[in-house]
Amino acid sequence: MKLLEQASVLARSGGAAEAVRFIENAASAGDPEGNFLVAHWLLYGSDRPRDTKAAYRHLQLSAQKGNVQAGRLLAHLTGNGTGCDADRDKALAMLRDVEASDPVAAAQLALLPDMMSDADARSADREQLSSDPHVEIIRNLLLPAECAFLMSRAEPLLKPSLVDDPVTGRGKPDPIRTSHGAAFVPHEEDLAVQAINRRIAQASNTAVHHAEALYVMRYVPGQEYKPHLDALPGLNNQREWTAIAYLNEGFEGGATIFPELGLSVRPGVGDLLVFRNSDGDGDPDLRMRHAGEPVTSGEKWIATRWIRHGPHDPYDRG
Numbered sequence: 001m002k003l004l005e006q007a008s009v010l011a012r013s014g015g016a017a018e019a020v021r022f023i024e025n026a027a028s029a030g031d032p033e034g035n036f037l038v039a040h041w042l043l044y045g046s047d048r049p050r051d052t053k054a055a056y057r058h059l060q061l062s063a064q065k066g067n068v069q070a071g072r073l074l075a076h077l078t079g080n081g082t083g084c085d086a087d088r089d090k091a092l093a094m095l096r097d098v099e100a101s102d103p104v105a106a107a108q109l110a111l112l113p114d115m116m117s118d119a120d121a122r123s124a125d126r127e128q129l130s131s132d133p134h135v136e137i138i139r140n141l142l143l144p145a146e147c148a149f150l151m152s153r154a155e156p157l158l159k160p161s162l163v164d165d166p167v168t169g170r171g172k173p174d175p176i177r178t179s180h181g182a183a184f185v186p187h188e189e190d191l192a193v194q195a196i197n198r199r200i201a202q203a204s205n206t207a208v209h210h211a212e213a214l215y216v217m218r219y220v221p222g223q224e225y226k227p228h229l230d231a232l233p234g235l236n237n238q239r240e241w242t243a244i245a246y247l248n249e250g251f252e253g254g255a256t257i258f259p260e261l262g263l264s265v266r267p268g269v270g271d272l273l274v275f276r277n278s279d280g281d282g283d284p285d286l287r288m289r290h291a292g293e294p295v296t297s298g299e300k301w302i303a304t305r306w307i308r309h310g311p312h313d314p315y316d317r318g
Contacts, residue, residue: 003033020047027058032065039070043082043187044315052186056083071098072105073187079194082186091191107149108190115192116143121199130261133287135275138203142196142270147247149192151301154216157182161217178224179292181217185314189213200243200305204274212239212306213314216247219254219300225292227259230306231277231284238282241307244273251298260287282309 003026011019026034035058041047042055056077062070075094077083092112095105125139142150158180184193193214201208219225230242244256246267256273257264267273279285292300 003031004037027061030061030065032062032067032070035059035062035065036067036070039073040187043185050313050315052077052083054083055187068098068102072102072190075105076187076190076194079191080186080189088191095191104153104190107152108192111145111149111192112195114143115146115195116141116199118199118202121202124203129263129265130275133261133276133285135258135261135263135273137265137267138272138274139268140270141199141203141272142245142247144269146192146196147245147270147301150196150216150245150303151218151247153184153190153193154182154218154301154303157188158218178222179217179219181215183213183215183314185213189314196245196303197305200245200272201307203272204241204243204305204307206241206307207311209311210308211314212308212312214303214305216301216303219251219292219295221253221295221297224254224294227289227291229277229284229286229289231288233284237308237310237312238278239306240276240278240282240309242273242275242277243305243307245303246271246273247301247303248299251295251300253294253296254300255293256290257293258288258290260289278309 003023006022008019010022023034023037027038028034039055039058039062042051042058044050056074059070059074059077063074071094075091075098078087078094079091080086092109095109099106099109121141124141127137127139129135129137159182161179161181182188184190189197197211197214198208201211231239246269249269255264255266258275265273275288275290277285277288292302
C-alpha cells in the first residue's frame with residue numbers, strides 16, 4: 001500500500017492530524033513519497049507557513065531516491081527561481097535527467113527549440129479595439145504547436161473553475177462560471193510555460209512577476225462565463241490587466257463580449273487579447289464588464305493571465 005493510501009486509512013480511523021504526522025515521519029526517515037507530499041504542503045502553505053526553500057529541499061531528497069515527478073518539478077522551480085536562484089541551464093539538465101521516463105519532461109524538451117523567438121514576438125501585429133479603456137489584440141503571439149502543448153499539459157490537470165469569494169478570499173463554485181481549468185502554479189510552470197509567460201509580459205508591457213499563475217480553461221457546449229469584472233473591489237494589489245490567449249478553433253459560439261463597449265471578439269489561434277481592468281485609482285473600471293458567451297459546439301480553449309499592479313505570489317489567491 002502506498003504511503004498516501006496508508007495515511008488515508010489513518011485519517012479515517014484516527015483523524016487528519018495523525019495522518020499528517022505519519023507522512024511527516026516518513027519524510028524525516030527519507031521516504032521519497034513522504035518528501036514529495038511534504039514539499040507540496042510547504043509550497044501551497046495550506047496547513048503551515050509557505051516555505052519554498054524547504055519545499056525545494058524535500059523535492060531534492062525525493063528526486064535523489066528516484067522520484068521522477070519530483071525531478072521534473074525541481075526543474076520547473078529551478079527555471080523560475082522558486083525556492084532557489086533561477087538557473088535555466090540547470091533546469092534543462094534536470095529535465096534531461098528524467099526525460100527517458102517522464103513524458104511531460106520529454107514534451108517540454110521537444111518543444112523548446114521550436115518556440116517563437118523574442119524577435120518574432122516583438123514584431124507581432126497589433127490591433128487596437130479601444131483606446132479608452134485599453135483593449136487590443138496581438139496577432140499570432142503563440143505558435144500553433146505552443147497552443148497544442150498548453151492544451152495537452154492542462155487536460156489532465158483540469159478541475160471545475162471557481163470564482164473568488166470576496167468574504168473569504170478563496171475560490172468557490174458559482175453558476176456564473178462553468179468551465180474547467182488548470183492553474184500553472186510555479187511547480188507546474190514548466191519551461192515552455194515560463195517562456196510563454198515572459199512573452200505575455202513583454203507583449204502587455206507588464207512585469208512577469210506581477211501576474212497570477214497562467215490559467216488554462218476549457219469550455220464545452222453549454223459552458224460560459226457570464227458578465228463579470230476581473231478587477232475585484234478592495235484588492236490591495238489590483239488585477240490591473242487581463243491577457244487571454246486563444247488556443248484552438250473548431251468550436252461555435254464562445255465569443256468574448258464587452259457589453260458596455262459594444263465589442264464582440266473572436267480571436268484566432270495564438271492571438272492574445274489584452275485589456276485594462278482598473279481606473280487610475282486602482283478601482284474596477286465598470287466599463288470592462290465582459291463575458292465568454294456559451295459554446296454551442298466543439299470545445300473552446302483559452303489561457304489567461306490576470307496581471308496585478310505589483311509583485312504577486314502565484315500561490316496566493318488574495
